[in-house]
Amino acid sequence: MHSILIVDDQKGVRRLLEEVFKKDGWEVSTAVDGTEAVTLAIQHEPDIILMDMKMPNMNGLEASQKIIEKNPRLSIIMMTAYGEMEVVRAALDSGVKKCVTKPFDIIYLREMVTDLVQEQAS
Numbered sequence: 649m650h651s652i653l654i655v656d657d658q659k660g661v662r663r664l665l666e667e668v669f670k671k672d673g674w675e676v677s678t679a680v681d682g683t684e685a686v687t688l689a690i691q692h693e694p695d696i697i698l699m700d701m702k703m704p705n706m707n708g709l710e711a712s713q714k715i716i717e718k719n720p721r722l723s724i725i726m727m728t729a730y731g732e733m734e735v736v737r738a739a740l741d742s743g744v745k746k747c748v749t750k751p752f753d754i755i756y757l758r759e760m761v762t763d764l765v766q767e768q769a770s
């Protein structure tokens with residue numbers, strides 16, 4: 649079973665993504681901010697981390713950088729707002745695997761996550 653860590657400060661987004669990936673058979677954990685994300689990512693080593701950018705305490709970019717610094721093999725997909733090109737560039741430069749713009753198309757996001765986890769396996 650593949651595992652995914654969903655990080656978003658918005659309860660509605662966490663709930664939606666949790667439901668979708670659980671239905672697809674993923675083992676799902678969630679975090680509400682960057683600080684919790686770093687802790688859970690290092691503890692659980694999920695196959696995929698779906699990381700919101702804008703969050704209180706620690707934003708998604710900073711959290712991703714900390715996670716990659718501690719475990720460069722972890723795969724992160726970051727969710728950014730439309731037009732945040734500099735954030736996207738900084739994220740990819742830091743080792744984030746992919747970025748997706750919010751509001752996302754859930755079917756597209758599922759495909760992206762599935763592709764990434766299959767890439768890892770091959």
Ligand SMILES: [Mg+2]
Nearest residue numbers: 657700702703
């Ligand atoms: Mg947010």
